[in-house]
Amino acid sequence: MMAVQSTQGSSPLVLGLPHTGTDIPADCLERLNETGNAVSDTDWHIHTLYDGLLDDVTTVRTPVHRYVIDVNRDPGGASLYPGQNTTGLCPLTDFDGVPIYRDGQEPDAAEIEHRRATYHAPYHAALQSELDRIHALHGFAILYDCHSIRSHIPFLFDGTLPDFNIGTNLGQTCTPEIETAVASICAGASGYTSITNGRFKGGWTTRNYGHPSDGFHAIQMELAQSTYMAEVPPWNYDPTRADRLRVTLKSILETLSAWRPT
Secondary structure (H helix, E strand, O other): OOOOEEEOOOOOEEEEEOOOOOEOOHHHHOOEOHHHHOOOOOOOOHHHHHOOOOOOOEEEEOOEOOOOOOOOOOOOOOOOOOOOOOOOOOOOEOOOOOEOEOOOOOOOHHHHHHHHHHHHHHHHHHHHHHHHHHHHHHOOEEEEEEEEEOOOOOOOOOOOOOOEEEEOOOOOOOOHHHHHHHHHHHHOOOOOOEEEOOOOOOOHHHHHHOEHHHOEEEEEEEEEHHHOEOOOOOOOEOHHHHHHHHHHHHHHHHHHHHOOOO
16 A cells, blocks of 8 residues: 655645545454444545645645544654544544444554554655755745644534634744735635634644744645535535635645745
8 A cells, every 4th residue: 555645846835635545454444443434534635625726836645544544643642732632643533532443453552653654654754855855946845734624523623613724833833924924815715714723733744844943834724624525425525615715725825835035
């Protein structure tokens, strides 16, 4: 099973796609229960949503599903949101807190380490390599981490999620100019809601690679799935909603690609 799919461009922007994959190896799939097999927590259609918005952009994607291993989690297993409900490196529940494995079939420490080495490490090696390559070209690089999630998940957050959820770990992972530029575009998008560093402040990827003092900037975009798709099975892409959203996403990517350090 392929761990990474990459395309190389020469724009300063790198798109991370950690949660769009649905591949699950057979030895894991047979141990998942009905909830696990439903793979409801996929970032459905995100690679389609962003496809073609920016020419000459680098992308790094894993086709492996997050139920196998979540490449946006700390490889050591530390929680990104201490004290809050979340899912781990190798999730044992879905986003509603429901177990995804058959009783007694959860991965042990040895298997978690195997999955980390087989899927998590290659994804991040590829991502680091592409960021280093872009940094060598431009003197800086911007990682834009692409995500989406259902807009109503009581186990994870109260109420309805805003449409655009920008994460910079409270401004630590990119220059203020980048955060402000993205936030301004989202705030100006008619008919949409947005927030910066709300429930989603940026996952491990954003926090790990965002070192603005070294010329590595990272920003996470968590989209409410209601903005571009049906939030119930079979999770259909809605071209009308998606095309409207793509106008704003295109503006964000073009702005980031054109940005230069002052």
